[in-house]
Amino acid sequence: MAKMYTLSNGKVVTEPGNKSIIYLVIVLAITSFFMLFIPIDWKAINFRNAGFILGQLFTPTSGQTYRDYFAFIVSTPVLNALLETIRLSFGGTLIGALASVPLAVLSARNIVKKPWIYQTARAIMNFIRTIPMFVIAVVAIFFLGYGILPGIAAIAIFTFGIMTKMVYETIETIDMGPVEALDACGANKVKAVGYAVFPQVLPIYLGYFIYCFEINVRSSVILGFIGAGGIGIILYNNVGYRYDRVGGVILLLFVVVVFIQSITRYVRGKLQ
Amino acid sequence: MKKIPLLHRKKYIITHEEATVERQLKEQPKLWIYNLILAAVIIFLIVYSFTDSQINLSRFANVWPSFKVMINGFANPNTEFLFGLFDADGSIDKTTIPYLTMQTIAIAFVGTIVASIFALPIAFITAKNVAGKHLSKVGEFILVVIRTFPEIILALILIRVFGIGALTGMLTIGLHSIGMLGKLFAEAIENMDRGPIEALDAVGANLWQKIRYAIIPQVLPDFLSMGLYRFDINVRAATILGVVSAGGLGTPLIFASNEWNWPTLSSILIAIILMVVVVDLVSSKLRAKLV
Numbered sequence: 001m002a003k004m005y006t007l008s009n010g011k012v013v014t015e016p017g018n019k020s021i022i023y024l025v026i027v028l029a030i031t032s033f034f035m036l037f038i039p040i041d042w043k044a045i046n047f048r049n050a051g052f053i054l055g056q057l058f059t060p061t062s063g064q065t066y067r068d069y070f071a072f073i074v075s076t077p078v079l080n081a082l083l084e085t086i087r088l089s090f091g092g093t094l095i096g097a098l099a100s101v102p103l104a105v106l107s108a109r110n111i112v113k114k115p116w117i118y119q120t121a122r123a124i125m126n127f128i129r130t131i132p133m134f135v136i137a138v139v140a141i142f143f144l145g146y147g148i149l150p151g152i153a154a155i156a157i158f159t160f161g162i163m164t165k166m167v168y169e170t171i172e173t174i175d176m177g178p179v180e181a182l183d184a185c186g187a188n189k190v191k192a193v194g195y196a197v198f199p200q201v202l203p204i205y206l207g208y209f210i211y212c213f214e215i216n217v218r219s220s221v222i223l224g225f226i227g228a229g230g231i232g233i234i235l236y237n238n239v240g241y242r243y244d245r246v247g248g249v250i251l252l253l254f255v256v257v258v259f260i261q262s263i264t265r266y267v268r269g270k271l272q
Numbered sequence: 273m274k275k276i277p278l279l280h281r282k283k284y285i286i287t288h289e290e291a292t293v294e295r296q297l298k299e300q301p302k303l304w305i306y307n308l309i310l311a312a313v314i315i316f317l318i319v320y321s322f323t324d325s326q327i328n329l330s331r332f333a334n335v336w337p338s339f340k341v342m343i344n345g346f347a348n349p350n351t352e353f354l355f356g357l358f359d360a361d362g363s364i365d366k367t368t369i370p371y372l373t374m375q376t377i378a379i380a381f382v383g384t385i386v387a388s389i390f391a392l393p394i395a396f397i398t399a400k401n402v403a404g405k406h407l408s409k410v411g412e413f414i415l416v417v418i419r420t421f422p423e424i425i426l427a428l429i430l431i432r433v434f435g436i437g438a439l440t441g442m443l444t445i446g447l448h449s450i451g452m453l454g455k456l457f458a459e460a461i462e463n464m465d466r467g468p469i470e471a472l473d474a475v476g477a478n479l480w481q482k483i484r485y486a487i488i489p490q491v492l493p494d495f496l497s498m499g500l501y502r503f504d505i506n507v508r509a510a511t512i513l514g515v516v517s518a519g520g521l522g523t524p525l526i527f528a529s530n531e532w533n534w535p536t537l538s539s540i541l542i543a544i545i546l547m548v549v550v551v552d553l554v555s556s557k558l559r560a561k562l563v
Contacts, residue, residue, distance in 0.1 A: 091321020
C-alpha cells in the first residue's frame, strides 16, 4: 500500500509506488522463459579446457618453436588471405556506399516531397536491412559460385542497406536554406541536391563509409567459413587440429583490426 | 558590346563583367579535374578489389536459372519443417523452425541481459565523470579488446569450454556485446545531468539514495533503449553462430545450403526475415515509449 503524507497546507499526497521491482520481475520472467530454449549440459562444460585451449591457441604445438608460430602468421598464404579480406571488404563497402546515395536521396522526406516515393524507397531499404550479411552471402554463393565474388556482393548489399539508412537520416537533418536558394534561382532537383545537399552531407558520409569498412573487415571473417573468400578459410581449415594456427590468425586479425580502428578514429576526428 | 551599368552608386559601378556570381564562378578551382581524378581513383580501387575474383560473364550465366530455382523453392517451402511443433511421440520437436527460431531469439535476449549485467560495472569505470582519467583509460582498453574479436572467433574459443549448443551461442553474444554496450552505457553516464545529484547532496542524502533517486532515473531509460538496440543487432548475429554449431537457425541453414535444398532453405530464410522484422517492430515500439 502506498504511503500517504499530509502536507502543511492540508493537501494529502501519495508516495509514487516503486515500479522497478515489477520491471525486474518481468525481465526475470522473460529471461527464464527464454532459458528454456538454451539447454545447459553441465557434463559438457569443462572449465579446465579454458586454460588448456588458451595455451593451445597462443603457444606453438609440440615440437615447434615460437619461430615457427610467427613464421606461419607472416607466411604468404596467410598474408594473401588477409589482403583478400581487406580487398573484398573495401571493394564491397565502396560499391555499397556509392549505390546507397540515390536511394538515400529518394528516402529523405525533405528532398522528395511525395510520400509514395520515399515510403517505397524506405521499404526497399528496410527489407535489405533485415537480412543478416551471412545469409546474403549464402544466397550470393548460390547465384555466383564460390570465391570472393559472392563475398564482395554480400558486403556491398549489406553496406547498401545500412549506408542508405544512415545517409538519409543525415540528409533529413541538413540546413534546407541552400536548397531553397537554388530552387529560387531556378535550379532543378538534381542540381539542387548536387550543389546544396552533397556538400553538407559529404564529411558525414565519409565518416560512415570508414565506419562501415571497419565493421565489414570484422564481419567478413565469417565469409571464409562458408566459402565466400577471405581469411576465414584459414581459420576454418585449421579448427579442430591446429589450434596454434587458429591462434596465430586471431592475433593477426586483432592487430589488423586495431590498426584499422586507429586509422578510422584519426580520419573521423579530422572529418568532424 | 557596350558596357551596361548594373548598379549605380556615386563611387562604384558594378558591370556585368564584374558581377559577383560570375567572378566567383571564374575564380573557383577547376573542380572537374578533381572530380576526374577522384572517379579514376574510385574505379581503380573497385577494379583492384576484384582481382582474383575470377569475374567473367560465365559467372553470371547461372544467375537467371538459379533465380528460378530459388523462386520455386520459395513457392514450395518445406511446411513440415516450417510449422512442425511436435515430434511423432508428442514431445516438442527441437529440430524444426519454431523451436530454432525461439532459440535464436533466446540466444540474443539472454545474451544481451548477460552483457548488460557485465557492462554496467565496466561502464561506471569507463565514465570519466565517475572514475578518474586513469581508471577510465583502463575501462576503455578492456572494451576495445572485447569489441575487436569477431563473434565467430569468440564462439570458436568458447565452444571448446561450453560444448556444442545454444549455451555457447548465448555466452558468445553476451561476451561480444559487452564491448559496445559498455561504451554506450559509459557515454550515457557521462552525459548525465549533475543537478539532481547536487540537489540530493544539498538535502543530505546518502550515497545509495543519490544513486537510487538521481542517477538511476536519469540513465535507466537510456540503458534500456540501448539494450533493446543491441538486442536487435544480436538477433541477426545469433543466426551466424549456427555455422560453428553454437545453436539457432544457422546450423540448418548451413546444412541446407551444402546441398542447396531450396524448400528447406527458403523456409529458414522466411523464418529469419519474419523473426528480424517482428523483433525490430517490437523493440522500436518499446524504444519509442522509453524516450
